[in-house]
Amino acid sequence: MRRLEALSNTIFGVAMTLLAYDLPKASRFASAPAWRDLANAYAQPVIALMISFIVAGVFWLSHHRRLIFAPEGSRGQVFLNLIFLLSIVMLPVTNGLYGAYRLDSVVAVSYGSHLTIIAGLNALLWILALRDHRNPELLATAIFPVFACVFATVLAIVAPSVAQFTWRLAFGAPLAGWWAARRWPPRAN
Known part of the structure; x- marks a missing residue:
């Protein structure tokens, strides 16, 4: 798992x-741009970049926390981790599309589906790591983003302009973990 951790650091860093690869280049402008030109060229791609960067950072933190919590894993868990890392590698692709066409339903659903896959793989890895432990806080923190991403993706089908604000619901995972810890406290041995 230590080698997987080193690989994941590299993959997350590169992804x-x-x-930022899809941000408009300065050569796009024939002359020095006005403020309005800059806003028109950069607003959507920068917003998408910030959302995806924060999402990737949160999943990177979760991934490292999971590897610390469960420092050993089966061959199947390592393979599942590699699939999870592949989903992170693909984030720049869907982010580029979302940055350019975030109000298009097909693109918003594609982006949301991708975020749902990432959240789902992360949750599955946490479930495997927690299978011998009763920790409702960590479990709720891992599972909550899946529901938030599914909700935002379904919303993107009918209202992509609203869905762009609902991806943030996934950041309520720590609150869901806190609630689960209070609702189902650990049993005394």
Whole structure:
């Protein structure tokens, strides 16, 4: 798992850096741009980059926390981790589309589906890591983003302009974990 951790650091770092690849280049402008030109060229791509960068950062933190919590894993868990990392590698692709066409339903649903896959794989890995432990806080924190992403993706089908604000619901995961810990406290041995 230590080698997987080193690989994941590299993959997350490269993917998070490549998020900026689709930002408009200065050569797009024939002369020095006005403020309005800059806003028109950069607003949507920068917003998408910030959302995806924060999402990737949160999943990177979760991934490392999980590897610390469960420092050993089966061959199947390592393979599932590699699939999870593949979903992170693909984030710059859907981010580029979302940055350019975030109000298009097909693109918003594609982006949301991708975020749902990432959240789902992360949750599955946490479920495997927690299978011998009763920790409702960590479980709720891992599962909550899946529901938030599914909700935002379904909303993107009919209202992509509203869905762009609902991805943030996934950041309520710590609150869901806090609530679960209070609702189902650990049993005394």
